Amino acid sequence: MSQRQHIPQTQLALYSRGDVGFWRRKLVERHLDRCEECAAAALEFVRLQESLSRSADVMPAALDGSGWQSLASEMSANIRLGLSAGECVSFVERPSRVALVTPPRLSLALAGLTVLAVLLAMENPVLHHAAVPAQAGLSNTLPTLEASGDETMVSSGDRGLSVPAPAGSNVIRTVSAHGAVRSRYVDDTGVTIVNVYAE
Amino acid sequence: MSDLIDSPLISQDAQSRFVTENLRRIFLQIYRIVGNVADAQDLTQEAFIKALSRQDQLKDEKKAAHWLSRIATNTALDFLRRNSRVSFCEMEFAPERHSESPEEILLRSEHQDYLQKGLDTLSPRERAALVLRDVEDLPAEEVARQLSCSKATVRSHIANGRIKFRKYATRNSR
Numbered sequence: 001m002s003q004r005q006h007i008p009q010t011q012l013a014l015y016s017r018g019d020v021g022f023w024r025r026k027l028v029e030r031h032l033d034r035c036e037e038c039a040a041a042a043l044e045f046v047r048l049q050e051s052l053s054r055s056a057d058v059m060p061a062a063l064d065g066s067g068w069q070s071l072a073s074e075m076s077a078n079i080r081l082g083l084s085a086g087e088c089v090s091f092v093e094r095p096s097r098v099a100l101v102t103p104p105r106l107s108l109a110l111a112g113l114t115v116l117a118v119l120l121a122m123e124n125p126v127l128h129h130a131a132v133p134a135q136a137g138l139s140n141t142l143p144t145l146e147a148s149g150d151e152t153m154v155s156s157g158d159r160g161l162s163v164p165a166p167a168g169s170n171v172i173r174t175v176s177a178h179g180a181v182r183s184r185y186v187d188d189t190g191v192t193i194v195n196v197y198a199e
Numbered sequence: 200m201s202d203l204i205d206s207p208l209i210s211q212d213a214q215s216r217f218v219t220e221n222l223r224r225i226f227l228q229i230y231r232i233v234g235n236v237a238d239a240q241d242l243t244q245e246a247f248i249k250a251l252s253r254q255d256q257l258k259d260e261k262k263a264a265h266w267l268s269r270i271a272t273n274t275a276l277d278f279l280r281r282n283s284r285v286s287f288c289e290m291e292f293a294p295e296r297h298s299e300s301p302e303e304i305l306l307r308s309e310h311q312d313y314l315q316k317g318l319d320t321l322s323p324r325e326r327a328a329l330v331l332r333d334v335e336d337l338p339a340e341e342v343a344r345q346l347s348c349s350k351a352t353v354r355s356h357i358a359n360g361r362i363k364f365r366k367y368a369t370r371n372s373r
């Protein structure tokens with residue numbers, strides 16, 4: 001590689017962390033000895049990677065202080081819940097290969113089980129079923145989400161499902177562009193997730 | 200984790216320990232890929248449930264860590280594939296923290312924000328490759344395994360990711 005022909009960015013990017021082969025590395029090193037421009041670029045890549053690797057253990061600002069601890073306990077509780085739910089219905093994954101892609105059924109089933117488990121754990125789960133039979137065109141009706149201080153309600157046509165959340169708890173409500181709704185909060189007792197999907 | 204190695208079906212204690220030992224690492228790994236706490240929480244739980252449902256894979260401690268990481272990466276990438284959605288309404292109330300000085304919190308949140316915005320300029324696979332290689336410090340071969348692609352492909356993801364991140368850093372130099 002002559003000095004006029006600089007090292008391509010991709011090679012500099014790979015070189016800076018030793019991700020090139022032996023001979024390529026020797027070529028790059030010889031060029032860097034003579035070319036300040038490429039040497040400066042290579043140094044920038046090195047600094048960037050140092051900053052990335054320093055950030056490995058940096059928590060998001062929202063989880064500073066005790067935030068991580070409470071989230072960790074919440075996740076551990078939910079994992080335990082998910083595992084016992086899994087034992088009840090004994091999910092069978094194909095044994096021949098690692099599940100590289102989430103089976104959508106698994107996530108939906110888990111979401112459903114989570115809702116069920118939380119509903120059972122609550123004193124007053126309110127399931128609204130209107131007296132009229134389910135409409136055939138239910139899927140044509142856009143689901144709506146109403147959230148008040150102590151309740152999240154998903155409704156679609158004549159049917160609705162409301163999940164109470166204690167007033168004063170940190171409720172996270174998410175509505176996505178394709179009609180998924182989710183509400184979540186941490187209760188006092190440990191099992192702490194409420195997911196309602198209406199997709 | 201010695202119980203994990205000794206017994207074919209791991210006890211609840213060992214399961215809890217496995218979760219405790221890996222939770223922070225896996226959460227952060229997923230968080231860097233999906234970019235928000237709420238989704239990272241759901242996906243972390245999902246990844247652990249998947250991993251612990253396949254206990255035969257957990258007998259070797261070192262392999263188990265890589266295997267869990269692989270499930271986490273794929274759970275996150277799959278989520279991004281499934282949900283190329285935009286949340287247009289998300290209310291999140293983070294409790295106030297008092298353990299650090301306001302300056303420290305600002306510095307930390309600025310750094311985190313800076314990092315995450317930089318990662319957001321990458322494609323999901325480039326982001327995953329960069330997170331695994333440069334943040335998690337995994338060898339390129341392992342990154343290729345986790346992303347189920349060839350080493351050449353993963354090198355191209357890593358290079359593109361670094362170049363984009365450098366462009367972002369140059370534009371936003373602090």
Ligand SMILES: [Zn+2]
Binds near residue numbers: 007035
């Ligand atoms: Zn040059």
